[in-house]
Amino acid sequence: MRVYNFSAGPAVLPEEVLKKAASELLEYGDSGQSVMEMSHRSKEYEVIHDGCIALLREVMAIPDNYKILFIQGGAHMQFEMIPLNLMQKGKADFVVTGQWAGKAHSEAKKYGEANLIASSKDKTFSYIPELDKSKFTPDADYFHICENNTIFGTKFWSLPETGGVPLVSDMSSCILSEPVDVSKYGLIYACAQKNMGPSGVTIVIIREDLIRDLSETKFPTMLQYKIYDENNSLYNTPPTYSIYMCKLVLEWIKENGGLAAMKAHNEKKAAILYNAIDNSKMFSNPVVKKDRSLMNVTFVTGKEDLDKKFIAEAKKAGFVNLAGHRSVGGMRASIYNAMPVEGVQALADFMKKFEEEN
């Protein structure tokens, strides 16, 4: 029996998608091969590869002047690639709203001036800081945010107004959860393993004028966006099966109403869980209400022993991966697109029962 899996990533995938993948794992269509066995230069694979790109463009309404790249190495590799590729004048602005935003900031220091515009570290990243526009660097190469914080459960509900400075957003844990206006960004990146597919592939959506020719530099070839762009992400063998899985997930999103429907579905789930927490005397959510994430819902009892008991009993009852990130403890329920309403309602019911009994 399948459990309700609240993992922050790799995370739950739609059951229909997994069933389809299982059914065609040995033979894809009439190709006589598994997708895993297909040459990345074959016509059979080309349909999958280009199909995934086209579907992502359609589902996210990505304008034509943005390129979609498949890159390996996770968001962490982007912490390197973004400054390496985008820092022309050698400076960028950062808002630090958690561990990953902090890493993006500290890695960028290797490549140039990485200015800290604001941070919410003073209150354990429990809010999104107000931004003082006078602190922004007017001629920065880019302005970086981590749009949804997976660990602490916060979300930017309005974007910084950066004027002509390209906005770069780590959307790893919120991509595909709601419609976004891609034209407001210079670059969007997201590892797949939260809302899009299995781990092993990272999506980069980049405005084409930001893709620089670095062939005359000594920068690692595999870290240059232009190499991926020029070769349709087929300079070398891409993670073909991960891309295939992303395509199946995108088909599922489209069949289920696209991103507007995903947003409504996600708001409904988040409301159930936040209401359960707000109406509880045992559980509380440490995040400033207006900054709450739809994807990652954190909560604590205030007592470490009780948190542990809750996590253990929840696991026995079929709710897994509810422990908070190893750096913060407490509980976290990640409720990405693929988590059904029933899973969240069942968790809320379980929390109520646990509170009554303890």
Added chain:
Amino acid sequence: MRVYNFSAGPAVLPEEVLKKAASELLEYGDSGQSVMEMSHRSKEYEVIHDGCIALLREVMAIPDNYKILFIQGGAHMQFEMIPLNLMQKGKADFVVTGQWAGKAHSEAKKYGEANLIASSKDKTFSYIPELDKSKFTPDADYFHICENNTIFGTKFWSLPETGGVPLVSDMSSCILSEPVDVSKYGLIYACAQKNMGPSGVTIVIIREDLIRDLSETKFPTMLQYKIYDENNSLYNTPPTYSIYMCKLVLEWIKENGGLAAMKAHNEKKAAILYNAIDNSKMFSNPVVKKDRSLMNVTFVTGKEDLDKKFIAEAKKAGFVNLAGHRSVGGMRASIYNAMPVEGVQALADFMKKFEEEN
């Protein structure tokens, strides 16, 4: 019906492995989850991750002073990481026996002195050059070879005697095809998608004294071996499903007699195909006999039109991906571990029939 797939990579996988993967794709054991959905920090995944490492160590008899790392980005990323991590004195030696060895060589020039010891480019890489030891750099940081050339179908059947200089080998297309003495190498690397699993993960086997602390440098964090080593390849989310597939393939190898049995199996297949070519008046293999690969068998008719006709008719008959690499043309049959003897025999029979008819 499954075809006989002679792709050079991603390549055929054992049918038993694919069936097992399909059967547990929705739910792995009693975990209630797909492997793709498992948190990479969960106990369930840990068993797979550490199990894959332990199996590879067992199957290849890897000594304790070698570390096994899972890295993304393919062999191409290793063309960058190897010089970046290993070039301390800033010089290394290279033998260029084909396109990938050539890329490894040219990428290394970014990081230091990359000396060309020998090349077989003069005869379209159809042989492994004799090495003049007096040309070796005595204090090089390493000596690089591509042990099996996937495109041209050559293989180093004896290793260069590099003395104290660590030998670095790209084993992408021959790893797991026969027993090797790992202690003769400083570093072995191989992308998975030929003999080990799906694309998206690359295995690095490195002697531990070669792992340098680069934390004080400005080198990209994700390109430092020490980061992977210190974190058991879990610094960030690894390509979990690809690693799981590699584990299944390693289990299959072990169950089928390990690397000694694989070697016998591969020699048998290669003999069938080379004999068919050598006994043919239509087909010929351009490689010097003593340097022939067991994994990639190239052949040509000498007429481009006839090559095309052969490839097209073979495809109709259920033999796919027989076209040579786009850079060289002709035919290539990649006959990795997972290709059954029956597949190779059927191809040899088909070649005979084609010759009679044309």
